[in-house]
Amino acid sequence: MKPKSIILVGGPETGKSNYVGRLWASLKAGNGTLKRAGMPRNIEYVESICEHLLQGKFAGRTDTNMARQDFCVPLTAVDGAIPTELIVPDFTGELWRDAVKNSELPQEWVDELESADGALLFVRAHSPLNVQPFNWVTSRDILRLPIGAGNNSTELPTQVTLCELLRLLQNKLACKPNGGKPRVAVVVTAWDTLNKELQAQGPSAYLREQFPLFAGMLEDVEDIDLQVYGVSIVGGDLQRDQAFQKRYEGMIMAQSGSVTYELDAVVHADPDVTMPVAWVIGN
Numbered sequence: 001m002k003p004k005s006i007i008l009v010g011g012p013e014t015g016k017s018n019y020v021g022r023l024w025a026s027l028k029a030g031n032g033t034l035k036r037a038g039m040p041r042n043i044e045y046v047e048s049i050c051e052h053l054l055q056g057k058f059a060g061r062t063d064t065n066m067a068r069q070d071f072c073v074p075l076t077a078v079d080g081a082i083p084t085e086l087i088v089p090d091f092t093g094e095l096w097r098d099a100v101k102n103s104e105l106p107q108e109w110v111d112e113l114e115s116a117d118g119a120l121l122f123v124r125a126h127s128p129l130n131v132q133p134f135n136w137v138t139s140r141d142i143l144r145l146p147i148g149a150g151n152n153s154t155e156l157p158t159q160v161t162l163c164e165l166l167r168l169l170q171n172k173l174a175c176k177p178n179g180g181k182p183r184v185a186v187v188v189t190a191w192d193t194l195n196k197e198l199q200a201q202g203p204s205a206y207l208r209e210q211f212p213l214f215a216g217m218l219e220d221v222e223d224i225d226l227q228v229y230g231v232s233i234v235g236g237d238l239q240r241d242q243a244f245q246k247r248y249e250g251m252i253m254a255q256s257g258s259v260t261y262e263l264d265a266v267v268h269a270d271p272d273v274t275m276p277v278a279w280v281i282g283n
Ligand SMILES: Nc1nc2c(ncn2[C@@H]2O[C@H](COP(=O)(O)OP(=O)(O)OP(=O)(O)O)[C@@H](O)[C@H]2O)c(=O)[nH]1
Pocket: 010, 011, 012, 013, 014, 015, 016, 017, 018, 019, 058, 059, 060, 061, 062, 063, 091, 092, 093, 094, 124, 189, 190, 191, 192, 193, 231, 232, 233, 234, 235, 236, 237, 238, 239
């Protein structure tokens, strides 16, 4: 049986590695839709992320000099499907940022995308690395400054990067073995950093507000199946919210966190953080 491989796509610090660690915690606890049938290979990698989360800290970003880490775990059958192995390669987000900047992706990753069963595309709410497009109307004062004195950042706006990454997935992902369209879950991480009002509106509304170009593209795409999720891996901000840090001391890590998604235009929240992966590899 061919393993199911899922590619994690997203720029630096978008929450890919912490999500993989939290995914393993759920598989280990057996409390999600996806169920494991054994132990992962390369267990040290995911265990080290879990260790940080257990100690009340997010894991640090992936070292750009580190080789790619593949999380591989046998899964039990879900909904009558044949048991399989899940493979999730994790690598530094610079790979994806540079793929867009230089229009070049190493052949190894082109091959990975072409043989993958689907992808998770990450964007992190309130990330300091998010770049908003330059506003020509409200930035009149900066435009009057001498060249070089204003914001002359050459970083691409995040929504342009997201559109290019989605285009890459459109070009490379193959159809499912049953002929179905490839699936991509767009994952808005750090969902807990949004206020209650924004959370209640759901992840699509958030993308429309923050990244309208990308949200527009999501509405037009026809050749892949898309689902948008808001994910909070432990239910709060371990780095910046002291009140949450205190509450977290009394919580069980593998039962913390949630996934927000939309079904028939209604926003739902579910504690099962395996949900985006289960949907991507499902039939
Ligand atoms: N509040 C909150 N912050 C999160 C969550 N998930 C990730 N983060 C933040 O995002 C940061 C980056 O997460 P990583 O998992 O290292 O991101 P990455 O995409 O693997 O980053 P690279 O390895 O650089 O590509 C973390 O250090 C946290 O600060 C979440 O659920 N809630």
